[in-house]
Amino acid sequence: MDFFRVQPVNKVIELIEEYVQPVSKTEVVSLSEASGRIVAENVYAREDVPSFSRSTVDGFAVKSNDTYGVSEMMPGFLSVIGEVEMGRLSEYDVQQGQAVYVPTGGMLPTGCNAVVMIEDCEQVEDIVNVSRSVATNENVILKGEDVKAGEVLIKKGTKLRPQELGALASLGIDTVAVVKKVIIGYLSSGDEIVPFSTTDLPPGKIRDVNGVSIPALAEQWGAEVHISDIANDNYSDFRDKAEHLFQECDALFISGGSSVGAKDYTTEVIASLGNGDPGILVHGVSVKPGKPTILSVSSKKPVVGLPGHPASAMIIFQLFGKRIISHLTGQGEVFPLTGKASVSQNIPSSPGRTDFIRVTLEEGNPFPKATPVLGKSGLIKTLVNSDALLEIEAPKEGVKQGETVTVHYFM
Ligand SMILES: Nc1nc2c(c(=O)[nH]1)N[C@H]1C(S)=C(S)[C@@H](COP(=O)(O)OP(=O)(O)OC[C@H]3O[C@@H](n4cnc5c(N)ncnc54)[C@H](O)[C@@H]3O)O[C@H]1N2
Numbered sequence: 001m002d003f004f005r006v007q008p009v010n011k012v013i014e015l016i017e018e019y020v021q022p023v024s025k026t027e028v029v030s031l032s033e034a035s036g037r038i039v040a041e042n043v044y045a046r047e048d049v050p051s052f053s054r055s056t057v058d059g060f061a062v063k064s065n066d067t068y069g070v071s072e073m074m075p076g077f078l079s080v081i082g083e084v085e086m087g088r089l090s091e092y093d094v095q096q097g098q099a100v101y102v103p104t105g106g107m108l109p110t111g112c113n114a115v116v117m118i119e120d121c122e123q124v125e126d127i128v129n130v131s132r133s134v135a136t137n138e139n140v141i142l143k144g145e146d147v148k149a150g151e152v153l154i155k156k157g158t159k160l161r162p163q164e165l166g167a168l169a170s171l172g173i174d175t176v177a178v179v180k181k182v183i184i185g186y187l188s189s190g191d192e193i194v195p196f197s198t199t200d201l202p203p204g205k206i207r208d209v210n211g212v213s214i215p216a217l218a219e220q221w222g223a224e225v226h227i228s229d230i231a232n233d234n235y236s237d238f239r240d241k242a243e244h245l246f247q248e249c250d251a252l253f254i255s256g257g258s259s260v261g262a263k264d265y266t267t268e269v270i271a272s273l274g275n276g277d278p279g280i281l282v283h284g285v286s287v288k289p290g291k292p293t294i295l296s297v298s299s300k301k302p303v304v305g306l307p308g309h310p311a312s313a314m315i316i317f318q319l320f321g322k323r324i325i326s327h328l329t330g331q332g333e334v335f336p337l338t339g340k341a342s343v344s345q346n347i348p349s350s351p352g353r354t355d356f357i358r359v360t361l362e363e364g365n366p367f368p369k370a371t372p373v374l375g376k377s378g379l380i381k382t383l384v385n386s387d388a389l390l391e392i393e394a395p396k397e398g399v400k401q402g403e404t405v406t407v408h409y410f411m
């Protein structure tokens with residue numbers, strides 16, 4: 001048997017965009033649990049932030065036109081009528097020729113429209129000498145300048161970062177409707193694979209690496225992961241485990257057996273799941289590493305057969321798994337974290353295939369220097385030793401020493 005439906009990387013991405021639909025279940029969580037979650041509906045501001053005009057400096061609140069034309073040589077004199085206390089309502093109504101001391105963050109008294117910094121003032125009893133002029137609204141944050149009541153504070157589909165959580169806190173919003181975590185099923189397959197916790201490794205066996213690295217990545221991207229026991233190279237055991245996960249999860253990732261060996265049941269198992277509509281879309285991707293990748297969508301659920309080699313599995317999961325999770329949560333397009341680098345040596349590549357070369361990055365000018373980390377895709381340490389993946393686009397025959405290239409950072 002040979003690979004069938006070999007597709008270029010861009011085509012696989014298009015198929016994911018076309019076939020992977022949001023699962024769109026929502027739940028309400030408290031702000032303390034909301035970090036990294038996706039907002040399910042627009043969040044509107046219920047009130048102005050700040051709710052009163054505040055000073056951004058320690059100084060004297062004034063009418064700005066009282067300071068026009070003043071200088072160190074020719075200070076202006078204003079009479080100090082009092083002091084605003086922090087966290088208290090200001091009761092002053094400042095008239096022309098008057099000033100009130102206000103601390104940073106204190107309420108701007110009525111009648112004032114600017115604050116002169118304390119460094120530009122000299123107070124002698126109830127008179128202040130002002131030696132620098134201020135413009136209207138200088139050193140002031142106006143009521144509603146940060147957020148206006150009624151405006152959309154956070155748009156549906158936004159991933160909540162610390163700054164969004166801070167904005168919600170500023171409005172006293174303590175719960176938020178978010179998209180339910182996508183549930184990813186993960187299954188390692190192969191007679192040689194044993195649980196990673198196995199202490200005395202029997203001859204011919206290897207510990208389950210992908211069963212740790214792939215779920216860790218999925219969790220890092222906000223998914224909940226259900227991990228199955230390892231499947232043997234026995235069709236019915238393999239299918240039962242895959243079927244169980246397929247039923248309880250939104251998407252399923254299976255590692256190993258995606259190639260074309262005699263006992264490689266992954267394709268058959270994947271083809272048997274769900275209603276088969278549209279079924280296997282990709283078997284083989286023109287990418288290195290990771291050629292024996294399978295993509296299927298059946299009963300609206302994506303199923304991916306990842307290559308068994310640990311570095312290949314991780315690279316393919318970075319490339320396609322992140323996009324699948326993003327589409328399932330309704331976030332849509334993924335913008336890979338990329339940068340420019342200058343390559344330290346010639347690297348050949350076959351035209352028609354996208355290559356992802358593991359590289360280290362060192363400081364360089366104008367771009368960091370990228371040096372390949374040599375090693376086969378079965379070696380997990382090549383990823384431990386690398387800082388990024390250098391992409392050689394499909395049409396190219398390689399890259400030349402000193403050429404500026406795109407590198408993908410691990411997300
Ligand atoms: N005749 C061909 N043979 C192979 C081809 C090919 O095109 N023609 N492609 C090779 C490439 S490239 C890769 S990648 C592998 C992928 O094969 P499978 O997806 O079928 O994976 P396995 O054969 O099951 O495993 C490959 C390798 O990885 C180890 N492995 C598997 N699962 C895990 C795991 N969970 N943790 C750690 N290591 C794992 C497994 O023991 C094998 O050594 O196919 C090549 N062959």
Ligand code: MOO
Pocket residue numbers: 287288289290291292307309312313377378
């Ligand atoms: O296609 Mo494989 O994943 O290069 O080792």
